[in-house]
Amino acid sequence: MTTARHSAFAPFGVRSFRFQWTADLATSWAFEMEALILGWFILVETGSVTLLALYGALQYGGSLISPLFGVAGDRIGHRQVFFMTRFVYVLLAASYCALAFTDTLTPLYALILAGICGLMRPSDMLLRNALIAQTVPAEQLTGALGISRLTYDSAKVAGALSGVGMFAVFGIGWAYVMVLTMYAISWCLTFGIAKQRLPTTGSSVKPQSVWAELSESFAYAWANPVLLGCIFFAFLVNLFAYPFFLGLLPYVAKNIYDLDQAGFGWLTASFSFGGLLGSIILALNRFNLGTARSVIFASATWFVLIFIYANVKGLGWVYLLLIGSGFVQSICLIPVASIMIRETEPKFWGRMMGIRMLAIWGLPAGLLLSGPLINVIGFRATAMLYPIAGLVLTILMVRHWRDALWAKDANANIHR
Template sequence: MWSATFCANTAQWLQLLTLGWLVKEFTEGSGNSALLIVGVVGVVSLPGIFVAPLGGVIGDRLNRRHVVMVLASVMSLSALSFAWVYELGYMTIWHVYAYAFLAGTCESIAMPVRQALISNTVPREYLSNAFTTVNLTFPMTRMVGPFVGGILASSVGFFWNLNLEAFLYMSLLILTTLMATPFTNPKAKDYMYSNFNVKVFFADLVAGFKYLFNQQRALFKVMILSLIPNVITFPLLFLLPVYTAEILKEGPDWGGYLLSVNGFGGMVSILVFSAFGFPDKRGLMCILSALVTGVLTLLFGLVNWIPLAFLLIVFFGTAVSIFRTTNGVLIQTLVDDRYRVRTHSFYRFIMSFVVVSSFIIGRLIDMTSLQLVIVGMGILSIIMSVGYLIFASSVRNQP
């Protein structure tokens, strides 16, 4: 499970780096370059608004391992085909956007299913530690993927980035094929293979939302809070190609280094959780980590000195990873297995609104300035986090 997730996440970060720099290459000198660069990463998230809730039903009804295997096959073949379109000189910016949309569609279904599979591979008493350990792959791959991708792009070109991405998805397919899932709940298994048709499909979709809203209200509020680290401040990472080129006056290799140290910060926080466990008041931890991402985003918008930019992006990665890991553990430990993929998919649905914020942010940058918009992202996040800290007692007191 850990190795499969590592391959999937490395491929995704490598993909995000490559897509951003490809759009920059195609739009060099254009007046709306920032909008298009941020927008392509937003397009990766766009399918999640429509597909993630539907994928949640699929993941709770069909064999989760088989779903991941099919999607890994599609992505591997797509990345290989995209690589040759680029190498043969046929690629335009619209090919990049089309590939981003396809990748986002597959990932919107696959990520929640992979996360739900964790509960089927370990006993319940080890679930929190297992999720934290698997979640360690997110910051680790944020270090490995962009670092390797930045070097490859600068030295031998984007063709090899895309081939490496295809190889990683093929590795995901192989590892998932070999995976055992001995801890699937018998009731969930009976539910999974019971009568399934279009009417049942949409009934399941509504039932999942009602379960989360009525029986897991505090968790529902935490997911709304996740707009801060996942939608409002997270586009900061998408802006790194523009920030690196315009503010730091460096190339894609330095952009890769920034993403890599961001992953290092996240990895340190998760290692601490893995070693010492989670403290009480996990809801409060979510609020405080969201607040910190806002403060760090504001500060990042005020600096143009490389060492300080690196330091801030490290701590930004730490804060985002604390929020995502804590929220993920809440889902794994609180939610019935019959609703697990749908709950993860709702979280993915909220994350997908980064496409809206990305286009707004890109447009604002073209109208004003990069640093001014980043500062505004930070201020908005701080205001929302303080509001939760004061008024959301059910989240604040969530153990």
């Protein structure tokens, strides 16, 4: 028993990881509170599911430029990029506070500021993973990524209840003061993260241009079927699964089940609680879950749960399905980062995580497509169409990358 506990919490023996984990926790709380507060604000002020979907999409628009953040991290250090982006979060939150307290916050301003934040937000996870890969021993990587994911999932549980609850009780201004406080704490804790850079080849070597480094990175990923398969699987679940949980839940709460802010918070907390359970299982690092087969099984299960979710009517079943969906999404996506880092040379870590973040673009694409579809064919039909498409493409991808991702003796199926 003692050994298991030591294995699970071993990453906390690294000082930099302790500071990073705490900073990530504060940032994740702020992210979640902010998303729920503004999502509900836009839906109530406009009544438009299309604008709600647009807001969700704007939060992840920066996934297209994530490789540039990876290049910057590999060049000047991921800690330095981390420090700068989190300071910008503080400035944006302060802007929201000023607008809210002066009664000048409108859906348009909310969308503009969300678009600015969305340029950086998708890259936050790549910077987290790259820093963990640099500071934590390789044998602890899957567990460390699971522990890191706890910051995200625990924040979604607590943020779902506290953020929307504070909005309902105190108004958007004071709710945003809490968001600003979380961002400020995170930025201060970033000072404790180790200043570590990958080794250079010497000052006599002329550095490549940014575009040359990007081209080299894409060629590196394209030549490795494990990396390419992981990126496509991540894109698939972002396109056909995540829209129902990271963008459309306010619509489900208000228009399908006639719930208020508190009910919306409980729906979000249910999905997040399932994700938290999945992160804990991975953090224990006692099961062979850090493999490509785990990713495939989990993604297929997730699509099945979404199809069932589209057809149930009782709210109790909805809560259970949200918990189950949250659980399998952790088992699906956390191992993807672990597999990709293991398959990548250290000098490419930042750039590969940046290319991995391109898969997040599936989420805004799925959200933007879902808005018009819901208006034309309805929510339930859309929620059945998406998982069917996801399952079909999952089967095709497994057939295409069978040797790299499905074979038992494949390197991607060796748990570490």
